[in-house]
Amino acid sequence: MSFMESIKWVMQYVRKHPWGSLFVFFTSIIEPILYMIPIFISADIVGILVDGGGWDDIWQSYQILILLASIQVVLFFASSFLNEVLAHRITTDMTYDLFESLQSRSLTYHNAKDTGDIMARATNDTRSVNMGLSPGVRMLLATAAIWAVAGWILYTVNPYLTVVMFVIFVVFMIMTFQYGIKIAPLSNQVLEELAVISSTTSDTLTGIRDIKAYTSQHIFKKNFAKQTYQQAATKEREGSLGAWFYPDLMVRFLVLSMVGYALYLTNQGDMTIEELVLITLALALVAGMSEEMNWIAFVSVGAFAAIERLHQFMTEPDPHIIDDGTVNFENLPASIEFDNVTFSYPNTKIPALDGVSFKIEDSQTLAIVGSPGSGKSTLTKLIQRLYLPQQGEVIVGNNPITAYTNESLRENIATVEQEVFLFNDTVQENIGFGKPGTPLENIVDVAKIAKSHAFIEEFEEGYQTIIGEDGVRLSGGQAQRISIARAILMNPEVLIFDDGASALDSKTEAEIQNAISDILRTRTTIITTHRLAIIAKADQILILEKGKMVGFGPHEELIQSNIFYRNLFEKHFELPPLVPRGD
Incomplete structure (x- = not known):
C-alpha cells in the first residue's frame, strides 16, 4: 500500500466536509499572519521612543495592538474549535466505514483476524489520525x-538575509523529512504493540472465568507485563528521537547568527x-514555530502510520466474501437439498464435508447425528450461507442458495447454537434482537414458550435486567432459553437447533419441545443433538462420520439397517436384528 494512495484515501474524507476544511485552511494561514502585524507596530513604537516621540503617538499604536489581540483571540478560538470538530467528524466517518467494512466481511475473514487488533485500529489508530488533523x-x-511572512519582512529590510533564510528553510525541511523517516518505523511499531496489548486485554476479559478456574492469572499477568514493558521501551526510543530534534537546533543556531549579523x-x-x-x-x-515542528513531525508521522494501517485494513481483499443475490426468499417452500457438497475450511486439507447429498421437504424435521468433528455444525453454517461449498451446491426453496439476498435469506433462518x-x-x-421494536407482550409470549419467563420474572428488574457481556449473569441453561425465545420470535421458515438445548435438563427440553411442537410442524427444522428421544x-x-454421509432416512429404516445409527441406541435399548440393505 503506497503512501500516496493512503493520502488520497484520507482526502476522500476531507472532501466530505468542504466548507469546514476551507475555513480551517484559510484561518490557519491568516491567524499567524495576524501575529506578524504586531511585530511591525512594536518596531514602530521602538522607533518612536528612539526618536523621542510623545505618549500620544505610542498610545495610538498601542490601541491597535489591543484591537489585534482581540481579533487574534476570536480567530484562534474559531480556528481551533472548528479544526477539532472537523478532525472528529473525519475520524468518526473513518470509524463508521471501518465498522461497516467489518460487517460486510466473510466469516472466514473474521476467523483469521484478531479482535484486539481490530479494536486497536478502531481506537488507537483513529486517535492518532485525529491528533494529526487537529492540531497537527x-x-x-x-x-x-x-x-x-518572516521571509518577506527580511526582504523589505535586507534581501541578503532573505536568501539566507530561504536556504535555512530548505535545509530545515529536508532535515525534518529525514527525521520523519527515522521515527516512522518506531511509530508504526508502537501502534502494532498497542494492538497486541489490546488483544491480550480482550482475551483476558473474555476468558476471565476460565483463567480464574485454572488459576492462570500469573501467566496472563506475566504476558501483559512483558508486552507493556516492550511497548514502553519502544515509546522511550521514539521519545528520545523526538527530544533530539536536530533540525530545530540548526534553525536556532542560524537565527542567532542572523540576529548577530543584524546587530553588526x-x-x-x-x-x-x-x-x-x-x-x-x-x-x-x-525559531519558536520551528520548535513546534518537533511536535508536529512527531504527531504527523504517527498519523501517517495510522492512516496507512487503516487504509490497508479497510481495503484488504476478502477472497471469501459472498456476493449478495437478487432473489427474495418469500412465499417459497423451505425445502433444503445438498447436491454432492464438499467443503473445507481454509488452511486445512481435510474436508469438513465430503460429497454430502440429501434432500428434505418443506416443514420436515431433519436430525443430524454424528461424532464430534463429523461436520454437523459446518452443515448448518452452509444452510445459513455463512460459507459456500468448494464443490457441489446447496439448494433452498428450489433455488441455489447463492441466488437469494442476504437479508431475505437470513430473515427466514433462525439459529439456536450450543x-x-x-x-x-x-x-x-436480547430476545427482541432479531426484531427490534417488538412490543413487550410479544417478548413475554415467546419467553413463556421457551420456559424462560419464570426465571426472568425473578430478576429484580424483570425484562429490563442487564444480563452482562455475553450473558455472564445467566446460567448456561438460562442463556439457551433466551436464545430459543429469540429464535421463536423471528418466526422463521427454517429453524436450526445446533445442539441448542445441550445446557438444558431433559425435563426442560421436553417441555420446550412440547411447547413449540405446533411451531415445528409448519417450519423446516434442523436439529443436531445427542438426545435419542428427539x-x-x-x-x-x-x-x-468424518465429513461423509453414512446414512439418511427415517428412524424406522435406519434402526434396522444402519450400523452407525444402531450404535447410538444399542447401549440403551433392545434393538431389532440388523437387516442388511436389499434384503
Whole structure:
C-alpha cells in the first residue's frame, strides 16, 4: 500500500466536509499572519521612543495592538474549535466505514483476524489520525505561513538575509523529512504493540472465568507485563528521537547568527533600530514555530502510520466474501437439498464435508447425528450461507442458495447454537434482537414458550435486567432459553437447533419441545443433538462420520439397517436384528 494512495484515501474524507476544511485552511494561514502585524507596530513604537516621540503617538499604536489581540483571540478560538470538530467528524466517518467494512466481511475473514487488533485500529489508530488533523495540520500551515511572512519582512529590510533564510528553510525541511523517516518505523511499531496489548486485554476479559478456574492469572499477568514493558521501551526510543530534534537546533543556531549579523549592521549604521527590532522579533517567532515542528513531525508521522494501517485494513481483499443475490426468499417452500457438497475450511486439507447429498421437504424435521468433528455444525453454517461449498451446491426453496439476498435469506433462518452469544443489554432487547421494536407482550409470549419467563420474572428488574457481556449473569441453561425465545420470535421458515438445548435438563427440553411442537410442524427444522428421544421423532435423520454421509432416512429404516445409527441406541435399548440393505 503506497503512501500516496493512503493520502488520497484520507482526502476522500476531507472532501466530505468542504466548507469546514476551507475555513480551517484559510484561518490557519491568516491567524499567524495576524501575529506578524504586531511585530511591525512594536518596531514602530521602538522607533518612536528612539526618536523621542510623545505618549500620544505610542498610545495610538498601542490601541491597535489591543484591537489585534482581540481579533487574534476570536480567530484562534474559531480556528481551533472548528479544526477539532472537523478532525472528529473525519475520524468518526473513518470509524463508521471501518465498522461497516467489518460487517460486510466473510466469516472466514473474521476467523483469521484478531479482535484486539481490530479494536486497536478502531481506537488507537483513529486517535492518532485525529491528533494529526487537529492540531497537527493547523500548526503545520501556521508554521509555513510564518516562515513565508518572516521571509518577506527580511526582504523589505535586507534581501541578503532573505536568501539566507530561504536556504535555512530548505535545509530545515529536508532535515525534518529525514527525521520523519527515522521515527516512522518506531511509530508504526508502537501502534502494532498497542494492538497486541489490546488483544491480550480482550482475551483476558473474555476468558476471565476460565483463567480464574485454572488459576492462570500469573501467566496472563506475566504476558501483559512483558508486552507493556516492550511497548514502553519502544515509546522511550521514539521519545528520545523526538527530544533530539536536530533540525530545530540548526534553525536556532542560524537565527542567532542572523540576529548577530543584524546587530553588526546596526552598529555600523547600515540598519536602523526599528529595522533591528523588526528582524529580531520576526526571527524569534520563526525559531519558536520551528520548535513546534518537533511536535508536529512527531504527531504527523504517527498519523501517517495510522492512516496507512487503516487504509490497508479497510481495503484488504476478502477472497471469501459472498456476493449478495437478487432473489427474495418469500412465499417459497423451505425445502433444503445438498447436491454432492464438499467443503473445507481454509488452511486445512481435510474436508469438513465430503460429497454430502440429501434432500428434505418443506416443514420436515431433519436430525443430524454424528461424532464430534463429523461436520454437523459446518452443515448448518452452509444452510445459513455463512460459507459456500468448494464443490457441489446447496439448494433452498428450489433455488441455489447463492441466488437469494442476504437479508431475505437470513430473515427466514433462525439459529439456536450450543455456544450462545448474548449482548450486554436487557433481557427484552436480547430476545427482541432479531426484531427490534417488538412490543413487550410479544417478548413475554415467546419467553413463556421457551420456559424462560419464570426465571426472568425473578430478576429484580424483570425484562429490563442487564444480563452482562455475553450473558455472564445467566446460567448456561438460562442463556439457551433466551436464545430459543429469540429464535421463536423471528418466526422463521427454517429453524436450526445446533445442539441448542445441550445446557438444558431433559425435563426442560421436553417441555420446550412440547411447547413449540405446533411451531415445528409448519417450519423446516434442523436439529443436531445427542438426545435419542428427539432424534427418533425427526422426519429424516442424517448420519455423518468424518465429513461423509453414512446414512439418511427415517428412524424406522435406519434402526434396522444402519450400523452407525444402531450404535447410538444399542447401549440403551433392545434393538431389532440388523437387516442388511436389499434384503
